[in-house]
Amino acid sequence: MSELNRIGIDLGGTKISAVRMNSAGEVINRRRLASPQDNYQETLQTITDLVLSLEQGQVCHVGIGTPGAETHSGGMKNCNSTWLNGQPFRVDLERSLNRPVRIANDANCFALSEASDGAGQGAQSVFGVILGTGVGGGWVINGDIVQGVNGIAGEWGHNSLPNPDEEERPGPACYCGRTGCIETWLSGPGLSADYKRQAGVSLTAEKIIASCNTEARAAKALDRYCHRLARSLATVINICDPAVIVLGGGLSKTEQLYQRVPELWSQWVFSDEVRTKLLPPKHGDDSGVRGAAWLWPAD
Numbered sequence: 001m002s003e004l005n006r007i008g009i010d011l012g013g014t015k016i017s018a019v020r021m022n023s024a025g026e027v028i029n030r031r032r033l034a035s036p037q038d039n040y041q042e043t044l045q046t047i048t049d050l051v052l053s054l055e056q057g058q059v060c061h062v063g064i065g066t067p068g069a070e071t072h073s074g075g076m077k078n079c080n081s082t083w084l085n086g087q088p089f090r091v092d093l094e095r096s097l098n099r100p101v102r103i104a105n106d107a108n109c110f111a112l113s114e115a116s117d118g119a120g121q122g123a124q125s126v127f128g129v130i131l132g133t134g135v136g137g138g139w140v141i142n143g144d145i146v147q148g149v150n151g152i153a154g155e156w157g158h159n160s161l162p163n164p165d166e167e168e169r170p171g172p173a174c175y176c177g178r179t180g181c182i183e184t185w186l187s188g189p190g191l192s193a194d195y196k197r198q199a200g201v202s203l204t205a206e207k208i209i210a211s212c213n214t215e216a217r218a219a220k221a222l223d224r225y226c227h228r229l230a231r232s233l234a235t236v237i238n239i240c241d242p243a244v245i246v247l248g249g250g251l252s253k254t255e256q257l258y259q260r261v262p263e264l265w266s267q268w269v270f271s272d273e274v275r276t277k278l279l280p281p282k283h284g285d286d287s288g289v290r291g292a293a294w295l296w297p298a299d
């Protein structure tokens with residue numbers, strides 16, 4: 001079935017995006033609509049209708065990316081679309097679409113997209129990092145997502161910030177119940193909160209980055225951010241040693257990161273030479289849908 005087109009669906013809490021892609025990675029068609037809220041049956045029906053409208057009678061492979069993961073018993077867990085939690089989502093979709101369906105975590109889809117035909121194309125090991133509202137990650141080796149026995153491989157955002165100084169201890173409270181998680185420092189809200197603690201006024205992450213060439217407090221916030229990202233990614237390198245780390249999410253648009261973080265991270269990497277590359281994403285906001293489509297790899 002590998003010559004078939006593939007449909008990738010990014011199922012978010014508020015929006016569903018979908019693309020139909022050929023085996024060369026060219027987008028044939030796309031759709032975007034609002035996610036049904038709080039209604040599992042309607043979510044199933046919406047995705048089924050979406051697939052049928054995109055394939056127009058030519059059966060396609062179907063891959064879905066969504067926050068959360070499938071448990072060993074087949075139910076979903078950790079979904080921000082909470083009405084999916086506990087439901088046998090994949091099995092129900094397979095029944096409804098009458099074919100196999102593949103589902104993966106959205107951060108894993110991002111990493112797979114960039115590893116398949118994005119910034120990490122051709123690299124044996126690609127670590128994808130999401131720096132957005134939250135901090136997530138995924139790891140792809142030889143074109144395959146590393147799932148892990150607990151289904152959490154690549155989830156570095158709820159490790160503690162490494163090598164904290166006095167001011168960084170114990171760190172901000174995290175929704176996961178711990179303090180000082182990487183996510184509380186490196187997410188967009190984390191950067192914004194750091195700026196507020198130091199400068200005394202609120203500014204969004206986007207505005208901090210936009211004003212860092214003209215405003216000293218913003219420049220310092222970006223300095224701290226680069227230092228924390230470098231420390232955090234050094235631990236990723238020490239454990240996974242990927243050829244490429246690709247950044248995604250809103251903060252991946254911060255150009256300064258790609259030069260400054262690799263200048264800093266060698267202080268904490270256990271190697272006198274660091275060959276890992278830090279790269280911006282090639283597919284930007286499309287990585288979620290493209291990675292979901294690449295859950296069915298080309299030959």
Ligand SMILES: [Zn+2]
Pocket residue numbers: 157158174175176177178181183
């Ligand atoms: Zn946490």
